[in-house]
Amino acid sequence: MIGIGRQADYGARIVLHLAGLPPGAQVTAAEIARMRLIPPMLIRRVVSRLSKAGILRTARGSGGGLSLARPPSRISLADVVEALEGPIALNACVLEPIACPLTAHCPVQRAWGRATRELRASLRRVRFSDLARSKGRKKAVKAGHPPPQAGPDSREV
DSSP: OOOOOHHHHHHHHHHHHHHTSOTTOOBOHHHHHHHTTOOHHHHHHHHHHHHHTTSEEEEOSTTOEEEESSOGGGOBHHHHHHHHHOSOOSSHHHHOGGGOTTGGGOHHHHHHHHHHHHHHHHHHHOBHHHHHHHHHHHHHHHTTOOOOOOOOOTTOO
């Protein structure tokens, strides 16, 4: 199976949680871990890497917590995956073509490259602002309420 790692999944859960909050809202890592079913021992590592990538902002002390470092409309699923897993590639030969002596004449390498570019582009189009709005619509419909009106992202700068 080709798949993302646990850390990228947890990272997406963290960013989605924060994207669903009002702009500038801060919550503790422990609260997110509890609500998004993330092991408390792993959340610090994931938060640290997302912070280093400029996706999250952390504040220590009372009144501190986690918040998004930029609007959710400017954070893609690719940003989170790359921050936690490294470059997106379906095969090592896509990242380091010179490492394989067959690259110049290998149709499979070209197929891996094409599929990698398409996957990367697809993940770049997925914005957390859209995911957060989608989540809110599903909750409203399940609760018997009409979905919220589509409108501009209130966090856009």
